Amino acid sequence: MSIYCDTMDGPIVKAAELALEMENVNYVLPFVKKEFETELKEAFDNVVIVRELSGEAAEVGDYWFFETAVRLYMLGVGKPYTGIKHSNLNREHIILKAHLAIENQDKTALETLLSDSLREAIETRYEITISKKDYDVNDIVAAREYINSMMDFVEFSNELLKLIESK
Secondary structure, eight states: OTTTTTBTTSHHHHHHHHHHHHTOGGGTGGGSOGGGHHHHHHHHHHHHHHTTTOHHHHHHHHHHHHHHHHHHHHHHTTOOOOOOBOOOOOTTSHHHHHHHHHHHTOOHHHHHHHHHHHHHHHHHHHHHHHHHHSOOTTOHHHHHHHHHHHHHHHHHHHHHHHHHHTO
């Protein structure tokens, strides 16, 4: 899930914003493993105090809390923390479609996007491979291009199947 959990519009920062707004750390606490709860709670308590000083202090404190929450999440899933990204995801993005499917209890738009994307990815790799298939046996460069595209197509298909079968 860390694909966009380190972004300003990801679920961890959104939960941290809500936690600060509601003054209740429990909105963001589920994102971190139990072993990091104390650190997140202490950061939250400090930010709540700092937010009262000024608007600028609140802004700096909030961002520090977002970084702390994301860092602890990433640590818990074994991923390096490299800062919070400003992703600006557009509304067609798969992650937003997935969240909307859950929120709206309707997976139709998500299924359409995934099906169309999958069909396009398979078609593109397939066409590239087929276009390189009839090479001259004495043209080693062309032969390598075909082998590389063929292996890419087969590996892509295999990875898709493994992903589908993984849950």
